[in-house]
Amino acid sequence: MSISHIDTDILIIGGGAAGCFAAVEIYKKSPTCNVVVMEKAHIERSGCLAMGLNAINAYLHAGQTPDSYVAYVERQFEGIIRKDLVYSIVQGLNKAVKDVEDMGLPIEKNEDGTYKMRGKRSIRIFGERLKPILAEAVQKTSALVLNRVVATNFIYDGDRVRGAFGYGVKNSTFYVIRAKAVIVATGGASGIYKPNNTGEARHLIWYCPWNVGTGYAMGIRIGAEMTSFENRFVALRVKDVNAPTGTIAIGARAKQINARTEDYLELYYKHLGGNKCLTQHRVLATIEEKKMGRGPCYLDTTTLNESDERRLKEDFLNMNPQIILLWASKGMNPRHKPVEIQGTEPFIVGGHCQAGYWIDKERRTTIPGLYAAGEVAGGAPKKYVSGSWVEGRIAVTTAMEDIKDVTLKDIDTEVIQGEKARALAPLTKKTGISPQEVRERLQKIMDEYAGGISMNYALHEERLLEARRLLKCLRDRIKDMTAVNNYNLVEALECIDRIDVARVLVEHLIYRKESRWACYQTRLDYPEKDNCRWLTFVNSLYDSTTDEIKMVERPLCS
Amino acid sequence: MSIFIDENICNGCKGLPEARCERICPGDLCYRKENMKATIRDQSACWTCACCVKECPVQAIELRLPFQVCSGGSSLKARLKRDKTIWTIWDAEGHQEEFIIQARYLKGD
Numbered sequence: 237m238s239i240s241h242i243d244t245d246i247l248i249i250g251g252g253a254a255g256c257f258a259a260v261e262i263y264k265k266s267p268t269c270n271v272v273v274m275e276k277a278h279i280e281r282s283g284c285l286a287m288g289l290n291a292i293n294a295y296l297h298a299g300q301t302p303d304s305y306v307a308y309v310e311r312q313f314e315g316i317i318r319k320d321l322v323y324s325i326v327q328g329l330n331k332a333v334k335d336v337e338d339m340g341l342p343i344e345k346n347e348d349g350t351y352k353m354r355g356k357r358s359i360r361i362f363g364e365r366l367k368p369i370l371a372e373a374v375q376k377t378s379a380l381v382l383n384r385v386v387a388t389n390f391i392y393d394g395d396r397v398r399g400a401f402g403y404g405v406k407n408s409t410f411y412v413i414r415a416k417a418v419i420v421a422t423g424g425a426s427g428i429y430k431p432n433n434t435g436e437a438r439h440l441i442w443y444c445p446w447n448v449g450t451g452y453a454m455g456i457r458i459g460a461e462m463t464s465f466e467n468r469f470v471a472l473r474v475k476d477v478n479a480p481t482g483t484i485a486i487g488a489r490a491k492q493i494n495a496r497t498e499d500y501l502e503l504y505y506k507h508l509g510g511n512k513c514l515t516q517h518r519v520l521a522t523i524e525e526k527k528m529g530r531g532p533c534y535l536d537t538t539t540l541n542e543s544d545e546r547r548l549k550e551d552f553l554n555m556n557p558q559i560i561l562l563w564a565s566k567g568m569n570p571r572h573k574p575v576e577i578q579g580t581e582p583f584i585v586g587g588h589c590q591a592g593y594w595i596d597k598e599r600r601t602t603i604p605g606l607y608a609a610g611e612v613a614g615g616a617p618k619k620y621v622s623g624s625w626v627e628g629r630i631a632v633t634t635a636m637e638d639i640k641d642v643t644l645k646d647i648d649t650e651v652i653q654g655e656k657a658r659a660l661a662p663l664t665k666k667t668g669i670s671p672q673e674v675r676e677r678l679q680k681i682m683d684e685y686a687g688g689i690s691m692n693y694a695l696h697e698e699r700l701l702e703a704r705r706l707l708k709c710l711r712d713r714i715k716d717m718t719a720v721n722n723y724n725l726v727e728a729l730e731c732i733d734r735i736d737v738a739r740v741l742v743e744h745l746i747y748r749k750e751s752r753w754a755c756y757q758t759r760l761d762y763p764e765k766d767n768c769r770w771l772t773f774v775n776s777l778y779d780s781t782t783d784e785i786k787m788v789e790r791p792l793c794s
Numbered sequence: 795m796s797i798f799i800d801e802n803i804c805n806g807c808k809g810l811p812e813a814r815c816e817r818i819c820p821g822d823l824c825y826r827k828e829n830m831k832a833t834i835r836d837q838s839a840c841w842t843c844a845c846c847v848k849e850c851p852v853q854a855i856e857l858r859l860p861f862q863v864c865s866g867g868s869s870l871k872a873r874l875k876r877d878k879t880i881w882t883i884w885d886a887e888g889h890q891e892e893f894i895i896q897a898r899y900l901k902g903d
């Protein structure tokens with residue numbers, strides 16, 4: 237086992253949407269700035285964008301203003317958003333989209349050259365190769381890209397983040413990377429809850445299965461302040477393959493219908509806004525229909541004509557090809573059969589919802605030297621892919637400014653050896669528990685005691701307290717985890733990170749004693765929304781010396 | 795089964811230090827066996843993202859769905875051209891449908 241020492245100005249962890257965009261941006265600003273991108277997979281096809289995309293969901297069309305966009309996000313998130321962050325994202329959206337178009341991304345246009353509207357805030361793209369296009373732009377810079385290197389922890393001396401540790405699974409090398417600034421962009425977290433499908437289909441999930449929340453966990457372990465983990469994301473998706481429904485609902489204007497072909501949003505959920513209801517209420521209504529015996533529920537695609545159907549298939553090939561297989565196995569025609577929908581397991585994401593690092597407007601986390609961008613950054617929901625690019629740009633601008641007087645510091649050999657021993661420990665054990673067992677145990681605890689699918693996402697104190705207890709027991713068993721090879725080692729590290737995230741999540745869920753975002757955070761013991769008490773951010777700080785998670789509240793800001 | 799690799803078609807990306815499917819899989823699932831034929835280490839970890847399907851130069855890989863979610867057989871292949879992607883889909887009865895979709899602007903477009 238060798239150790240590789242690398243020094244750099246800026247280390248970007250996670251070469252996804254935000255990470256790649258950030259690397260390109262640094263090069264534009266200063267071609268001589270040293271940059272390292274540490275990526276768990278290969279930047280050409282990694283993270284959420286691996287399959288591609290068919291839409292950019294955050295865009296400011298003519299007639300929309302930053303204020304109207306912020307107001308929309310505020311309404312969707314029932315009053316709790318960091319307006320300052322959302323505002324800064326909105327201001328940069330169109331420029332970021334144009335930059336990626338210039339890299340080679342095809343976008344559907346009107347005759348006058350403007351982008352065609354797909355929905356009020358969305359544009360249609362031909363994004364099958366979006367990730368290779370971004371990767372190619374990175375490859376044109378002088379950034380050193382370390383593919384297949386999994387970040388394990390930050391190098392932190394109590395004052396400042398000084399770099400990060402990583403493990404190269406292809407060359408069995410332990411990386412010690414010293415940096416003047418670190419931008420974390422590792423995406424959100426999947427695999428914390430039991431998924432819809434099990435067995436051989438267990439990874440047919442919506443969110444990228446290899447974004448497991450490592451970026452959150454690394455921050456949690458050094459005491460970075462985290463926000464809004466209780467604002468979980470439950471996605472309404474196509475049953476079994478979990479392909480996004482927005483493509484059908486917005487792209488093909490399909491209505492939600494129940495088993496009786498009733499337009500159930502209009503008929504039974506008028507009080508929530510009917511067809512104009514919030515995203516989370518679409519999930520809620522679908523769950524309620526099932527409970528009332530009026531499920532399964534569908535998106536009514538039977539009104540499509542042949543060319544609409546072909547266009548719909550094209551859109552999915554650009555983003556979620558699995559659904560094409562599902563249709564093909566049934567005879568290829570969504571226009572003859574409505575598309576069944578369901579809610580997914582909860583995900584912890586800062587791009588659709590707002591779980592993540594507590595950051596300032598310049599994307600500094602609460603730990604000096606550490607910046608966050610994309611899904612891993614909290615407080616600004618509905619940022620999607622274009623918002624992640626904007627955050628990458630802002631983080632880079634700040635980091636480059638901040639490091640002018642920063643120098644690299646020596647790292648204790650003991651610290652290096654300690655992290656190496658921790659990260660590689662599972663490989664050294666011959667007998668014990670497998671990562672698969674740990675993952676399944678975690679998912680079962682979270683599903684049953686912290687509001688997973690089997691509980692219709694509902695939560696209450698007694699069960700959450702049991703989740704807290706069981707997670708602590710599970711965490712104590714980590715030392716018994718074994719790994720037979722590097723692939724298996726990554727699975728083991730993913731389990732550790734997921735447990736750290738899950739523990740923080742449960743504390744957030746216990747703390748917010750009201751029901752705010754339907755399904756995302758529904759407390760059976762506090763069924764009402766309480767604006768008098770809870771128009772506030774719920775944040776947390778982990779203390780590694782006492783193993784305690786301290787909860788703090790932060791006020792809304794303008 | 796999420797992906798099916800036809801060993802009669804796979805040429806092992808001979809000459810390359812790493813197979814194309816191995817390099818591209820975001821979950822690090824594909825690798826070459828001793829006979830230089832590609833395989834997947836764990837079907838249950840496959841995201842069915844089709845990245846390996848697209849990357850294989852000889853179209854040896856098909857995307858399928860696990861039997862648990864789809865008992866009718868269907869499969870999907872893809873070929874990458876410089877600026878477009880060509881998809882071929884077979885349904886349960888073997889009917890075929892093809893899509894040619896723009897994937898990037900080339901310089902000068």
Ligand SMILES: Cc1cc2nc3c(=O)[nH]c(=O)nc-3n(C[C@H](O)[C@H](O)[C@H](O)COP(=O)(O)OP(=O)(O)OC[C@H]3O[C@@H](n4cnc5c(N)ncnc54)[C@H](O)[C@@H]3O)c2cc1C
Nearest residue numbers: 250252253254276282283284293387423587610611620621
């Ligand atoms: C299926 C799907 C469909 C979507 N559709 C749309 C859409 O149509 N329109 C839209 O606007 N948005 C869409 N989104 C959202 C959008 O893709 C994300 O918001 C965006 O990609 C987030 O960017 P990110 O950089 O934070 O995360 P990612 O792009 O996922 O990047 C995170 C990167 O970090 C890497 N990483 C993770 N852990 C580690 C580690 N330990 N060490 C090193 N690297 C690590 C990952 O491999 C990955 O490359 C979709 C998301 C999904 C999952």
Ligand code: SF4
Nearest residue numbers: 819840841843844846
């Ligand atoms: S379909 Fe995607 S996840 Fe599955 S083996 Fe191929 S590249 Fe890997």
Ligand code: SF4
Nearest residue numbers: 804805807813815850
């Ligand atoms: S990319 Fe295709 S030819 Fe190359 S090893 Fe994989 S399956 Fe075989």
